[in-house]
Structure formats: structure tokens, C-alpha cells
Amino acid sequence: MHDTLDFPDLLRLIDRRGAAFRAAVAAAPSLDVPVPTCPEWTLADLVRHLGEGRRAWAATIAAGPDATAKAAPPKTAPQEREALLDWLAAATRELLDALREAGPDRRCWAWWGKSQTPLTCAGVARRQLHEMAVHTYDAQVAAGVPEPVPAEVALDGVEEFLLTFCTTTVAWPHEPAAADYHATEGRSWRNWLSADGSRAARVIAPPAEGDAATASARGTANELVLALYGRIPLDSLELGGSRRLFDQLIDWDPEQ
Incomplete structure (x- = not known):
């Protein structure tokens, strides 16, 4: 792959x-x-x-x-x-x-x-x-x-969704936060949210001490991509941290 x-x-x-x-x-x-x-x-x-x-x-x-x-x-x-x-x-x-x-x-x-x-x-x-x-x-x-969405497609699909739908130069209207997404196939991403907007990137190394995400979601790449598109419930994933952040992300619709 x-x-x-x-x-x-x-x-x-x-x-x-x-x-x-x-x-x-x-x-x-x-x-x-x-x-x-x-x-x-x-x-x-x-x-x-x-x-x-x-x-x-x-x-x-x-x-x-x-x-x-x-x-x-x-x-x-x-x-x-x-x-x-x-x-x-x-x-x-x-x-x-x-x-x-x-x-x-x-x-x-x-x-x-x-x-x-x-x-x-x-x-x-x-x-x-x-x-x-x-x-x-x-x-x-x-x-x-x-x-299931084939793993090759699903892994790229998680990243593409985050980059296209979850990043913007429009200010995040809440407290600064970060959401991590972990695929059990061994790939992770972080979405940073602040007054400067929202950006995302693949994460290669584990976060440094004191740099924990506000919230995290873990599942297979197929589960992650289907949850991001609302095809399966978010609770199908293993969630950590602030569930409220995911609710805020779902409700946020910045002008693209």
C-alpha cells in the first residue's frame, strides 16, 4: 500500500x-x-x-x-x-x-x-x-x-476529509483546541483550531508531554472515514478527551 x-x-x-x-x-x-x-x-x-x-x-x-x-x-x-x-x-x-x-x-x-x-x-x-x-x-x-471502504482509499479519505472540510482561514469560534484521529492501521492526524482558523496534518511522532489533544477518536480507517461523513455514529469510534469538541466541530460550518 x-x-x-x-x-x-x-x-x-x-x-x-x-x-x-x-x-x-x-x-x-x-x-x-x-x-x-x-x-x-x-x-x-x-x-x-x-x-x-x-x-x-x-x-x-x-x-x-x-x-x-x-x-x-x-x-x-x-x-x-x-x-x-x-x-x-x-x-x-x-x-x-x-x-x-x-x-x-x-x-x-x-x-x-x-x-x-x-x-x-x-x-x-x-x-x-x-x-x-x-x-x-x-x-x-x-x-x-x-x-468496508478499502483501506488504501479509507486512509487517504480520512486525510482528505480533514484537509478539505476541516481546515479554513475562518476563525474557530471557541477556545483553542486540537482533535486527534488515529487509524488502527498505524496512521494519525491532528486538527488544530484557533482564532487563526483551522489546520490539519498527519502526525508522525507521538505528541510531546504536555501536548495532548483536547479530544481524540480511534478506529479503523474505514470506521473513521464513515464517521467523518456521518455514515455511522461517532460513538462507533473509541473516543477520548472532550466529546464536546466533536459536537462543536459537527455544528461548525465556516464559509468555505
Whole structure:
């Protein structure tokens, strides 16, 4: 397993998660089954969301570094399952083709401008992988065949979530704090929160004496990433320190 996913890894795993998503849809009793992890959505809604989103991002990437907004997706999804799966596969290919054509370092519009995730095609590819990974889990739950997020994807997913959703230049509105996240696979991260904003990083060495986190969460990478996305309860993890800090983090919605 690579310590850090590079651009070819991201493209490879987007393709694999796309295939796993389509397999879950094919295995479901019907497209009308509800998606428990996405309230008020049916499986058909989830497929359309994923396909329209991938096409919109493909068009945004193709628009080049001067694009100032996400492209509007064409709403042309077919109704019949086999045709819908073909449409979704084509959307994933459009996304991958656009990313390959642009390359990892080209700038790209994205909504996370105040976070630590770069506004590059590599940053977009990483975000696309993890959106597809979590929605693959959603589709598997709807089909009754849930599987853990693969460790290679889940480990990167914890880090990407923290960097994209949990970092900002907007001031933290509470007392300064730090939250630690520990994957049982042997990787840890810290999220620092202060009046200067929020930043996160992978932690290599144990914290020095007197540098304990305000709160901590431990679990497998799969459990961590699903809890961060609200797919399983936070209490599924081994929690330490101030539970109140996690409640504050969940309630905090700084403008990105």
C-alpha cells in the first residue's frame, strides 16, 4: 500500500470505485429502493447525482484554470437500469479523460479555496475519489451488500476529509483546541483550531508531554472515514478527551 496516493493512483481508484458503485446498483432489487445513508433519496437519485456531478466536474476541468464556477451538468440520465449504468460509466470516463488531459498540477476552480486542499486537478481528483467512495458505500447499503471502504482509499479519505472540510482561514469560534484521529492501521492526524482558523496534518511522532489533544477518536480507517461523513455514529469510534469538541466541530460550518 502506498503511503501517499499519487495522481495515477487517484485515477486508478476512481475507476475502481466507479465499477464498485455500478456493481452495487446492478445488485439492488430496484432503482426505487431508499438509500438509508442519504435520507429522502432513492438509488436512482443517487445514481443521477453521481453521474451529473462527474460530468459537471469533467466540464469544469476542461474549462481550464480561468473557470470561475462549477459547470452545470446536463440532466439527461435515462430511466432504465442498464442504460443508466452505461450513462454513469460514460460520466466516469469523461471525468478521468479530463483529468488525464489536464494533468495533476494545472489549476482548477473548486469550492474549497480557504482549505489546505490545493486548487489543482490533483486536488479535484482526490476529492472525486472520496466522494465516489462514500457514495459507493451508500449504494451498497441500499442494495443490502455494504462493504468496508478499502483501506488504501479509507486512509487517504480520512486525510482528505480533514484537509478539505476541516481546515479554513475562518476563525474557530471557541477556545483553542486540537482533535486527534488515529487509524488502527498505524496512521494519525491532528486538527488544530484557533482564532487563526483551522489546520490539519498527519502526525508522525507521538505528541510531546504536555501536548495532548483536547479530544481524540480511534478506529479503523474505514470506521473513521464513515464517521467523518456521518455514515455511522461517532460513538462507533473509541473516543477520548472532550466529546464536546466533536459536537462543536459537527455544528461548525465556516464559509468555505
